[in-house]
Amino acid sequence: MKTQKRSAAAQLTRLAKESAESKIQSRVLPPELPSNASEKLEALFRNVGRIVMIPLSDLSLSENVRKYLPTDTPEFQQLVDSIKKDGILQNLIADLKIEKNGKYKLDVVSGQRRFLAGEIAKTQSCPVRIMQYTDRASRVAHGIAENVLRDNLHCLDLAEGYAELLKEGWTEEQIAETFDRKRQTVMQHLRLARYPEEAKKIIREDMDEFTSYDLLNKFVAHKWKDTRALIAALKEHLAGRSTVKAKPKTDEELRRASKNLSIKSGYKINVTGTIKSGQIVIKWISEEQQKSLFLLLEQMSTAGV
Amino acid sequence: MFKGELNNMPSIVTVGSEKGGVGKTTTVVNLAASFASLGKKVLVIDIDPQANATELLGIDREQAQNNSLSEAILKNKTLESCRLSSNTEDVDLLPATVGLKDVIKQLGNGLRQDKLLKPVLATKATDEYDIILIDTHGVEDCLLTSALAASHYYLAPVFAEQDSARGLHDFLQTSDFIRKHSNPTLTLLGVVINRYDRTNATHREYEQAIREHGASSNFRVFETVIPSSKSVAAASKNQMTLVAYRKEAPITLAYQTLAGELLPLLKGRRVGRVPVPNIEKLESGIQSIEDIFV
Numbered sequence: 001m002k003t004q005k006r007s008a009a010a011q012l013t014r015l016a017k018e019s020a021e022s023k024i025q026s027r028v029l030p031p032e033l034p035s036n037a038s039e040k041l042e043a044l045f046r047n048v049g050r051i052v053m054i055p056l057s058d059l060s061l062s063e064n065v066r067k068y069l070p071t072d073t074p075e076f077q078q079l080v081d082s083i084k085k086d087g088i089l090q091n092l093i094a095d096l097k098i099e100k101n102g103k104y105k106l107d108v109v110s111g112q113r114r115f116l117a118g119e120i121a122k123t124q125s126c127p128v129r130i131m132q133y134t135d136r137a138s139r140v141a142h143g144i145a146e147n148v149l150r151d152n153l154h155c156l157d158l159a160e161g162y163a164e165l166l167k168e169g170w171t172e173e174q175i176a177e178t179f180d181r182k183r184q185t186v187m188q189h190l191r192l193a194r195y196p197e198e199a200k201k202i203i204r205e206d207m208d209e210f211t212s213y214d215l216l217n218k219f220v221a222h223k224w225k226d227t228r229a230l231i232a233a234l235k236e237h238l239a240g241r242s243t244v245k246a247k248p249k250t251d252e253e254l255r256r257a258s259k260n261l262s263i264k265s266g267y268k269i270n271v272t273g274t275i276k277s278g279q280i281v282i283k284w285i286s287e288e289q290q291k292s293l294f295l296l297l298e299q300m301s302t303a304g305v
Numbered sequence: 306m307f308k309g310e311l312n313n314m315p316s317i318v319t320v321g322s323e324k325g326g327v328g329k330t331t332t333v334v335n336l337a338a339s340f341a342s343l344g345k346k347v348l349v350i351d352i353d354p355q356a357n358a359t360e361l362l363g364i365d366r367e368q369a370q371n372n373s374l375s376e377a378i379l380k381n382k383t384l385e386s387c388r389l390s391s392n393t394e395d396v397d398l399l400p401a402t403v404g405l406k407d408v409i410k411q412l413g414n415g416l417r418q419d420k421l422l423k424p425v426l427a428t429k430a431t432d433e434y435d436i437i438l439i440d441t442h443g444v445e446d447c448l449l450t451s452a453l454a455a456s457h458y459y460l461a462p463v464f465a466e467q468d469s470a471r472g473l474h475d476f477l478q479t480s481d482f483i484r485k486h487s488n489p490t491l492t493l494l495g496v497v498i499n500r501y502d503r504t505n506a507t508h509r510e511y512e513q514a515i516r517e518h519g520a521s522s523n524f525r526v527f528e529t530v531i532p533s534s535k536s537v538a539a540a541s542k543n544q545m546t547l548v549a550y551r552k553e554a555p556i557t558l559a560y561q562t563l564a565g566e567l568l569p570l571l572k573g574r575r576v577g578r579v580p581v582p583n584i585e586k587l588e589s590g591i592q593s594i595e596d597i598f599v
Binding site: 027093127 | 342343344503530532536552559561565566569572
């Protein structure tokens with residue numbers, strides 16, 4: 001008994017000693033599927049709703065909410081590098097479909113970006129949550145959800161996603177609440193989704209050139225006489241001769257600076273404009289604040305600032 | 306059973322931070338529901354006398370009167386006689402009551418102050434679960450140390466606000482103390498960023514800083530971040546988990562993805578090497594994280 005106790009204590013010291021040196025904990029990957037085709041399908045069905053390791057070659061990308069995905073950005077390269085190092089850590093979501101010839105198809109619903117990065121990083125397999133969607137709305141919603149989490153969906157893709165949810169019977173309110181957006185923003189997107197195909201085609205051909213700011217604040221906010229006027233304006237925008245103007249937006253940096261100033265000074269300070277031109281509004285809430293502010297301004301003018 | 310599936314031993318995970326409002330309860334309840342939706346059997350132990358997790362899992366005060374953690378500790382009962390089924394399938398609960406305050410008063414300074422939970426879990430019923438999640442409150446007391454002493458793992462939510470990094474540091478310090486003194490295999494699973502707003506520059510800066518500190522101080526920061534969402538308040542008002550309240554919402558998906566990221570790390574009782582966060586290094590780096598908010 002005594003020796004047992006001593007060895008337990010020895011083990012504790014050994015463990016404590018070892019622990020000081022070791023690196024971040026290793027992972028046990030989710031279960032893999034059997035390689036035999038019929039067993040594989042059976043295993044897929046058994047694991048609907050769960051996460052399993054799936055070879056990348058078994059996944060397909062058709063019918064995704066996202067139509068636009070730039071792969072030449074530094075963020076995408078970062079993802080590729082991280083996957084080369086650690087593999088794909090976050091599971092994708094795939095829709096399991098049985099085709100007429102009895103073969104199955106796994107459509108990536110969420111995680112398209114990770115999938116493409118995984119292919120470039122030459123990953124063999126990755127964790128996938130197998131789903132069998134009974135209603136289309138859930139599938140579309142899961143596709144859009146990824147946008148809010150991490151990856152930027154292009155504004156037009158998002159708009160068409162919302163429109164599809166609306167078609168499936170969701171209300172605008174429901175869309176706004178589910179995705180934590182203002183109802184007004186959802187309405188703007190839906191208006192964009194209702195643009196004539198011809199206009200959407202122009203946007204699709206050069207998606208980089210149309211930011212969501214451009215589309216929502218310039219084009220959707222503007223009332224167009226007819227389709228021809230809209231198309232002319234879109235083309236003008238592409239040619240860099242845009243005549244549609246939106247209200248200048250306050251620089252993010254300035255906005256943060258004004259927020260910090262407000263916290264530090266105790267005054268309510270609001271800055272609008274850009275670094276080149278803009279204005280500051282300072283509000284005081286007591287006589288004391290007013291006096292010290294005026295004193296400060298006086299000092300500034302005498303110092304010739 | 307596939308290669309790599311969990312063995313019969315449940316993985317016990319304490320979720321904590323020594324700062325309130327970072328989303329410990331939300332994390333516990335929604336991770337529990339997410340694990341369950343991925344086919345795992347889960348037990349939630351609520352050690353917060355405010356009993357928020359208990360409420361969210363649909364158990365009210367009367368139901369918890371005779372079936373609670375404080376009953377179990379004070380009357381030497383085991384898990385079998387005190388657990389309740391929650392409002393979520395495959396999630397059971399060992400509820401909290403205000404009685405936990407008596408536990409702190411009576412046993413808080415006793416000899417066994419960090420061994421209050423172990424006897425409750427030393428029973429066959431424990432093995433019915435794949436994962437046991439413990440929801441804590443932001444105070445270092447006998448309940449928190451008991452939870453850590455009975456756990457295999459701990460998980461720390463943070464969010465992009467001043468003092469959050471400090472709360473993380475203090476929790477890691479408490480946990481490391483328990484590791485050194487009574488639970489040598491206690492392992493930090495990682496840090497999860499909560500209530501994240503991708504469009505907020507401060508949040509993005511904070512995320513980057515905490516990831517850098519994770520890399521240099523030897524702790525994992527999960528890839529999955531939990532977005533801020535009005536659904537949390539709405540679900541809590543309805544006493545529901547997010548999985549039940551809004552299954553399509555991005556935040557629900559985020560919890561399920563986090564659960565997926567956690568599963569490969571949970572292996573029941575650990576033996577051998579334990580990764581340890583470098584707390585001194587984090588301590589020296591905290592100022593730079595806090596500077597983001599100045």
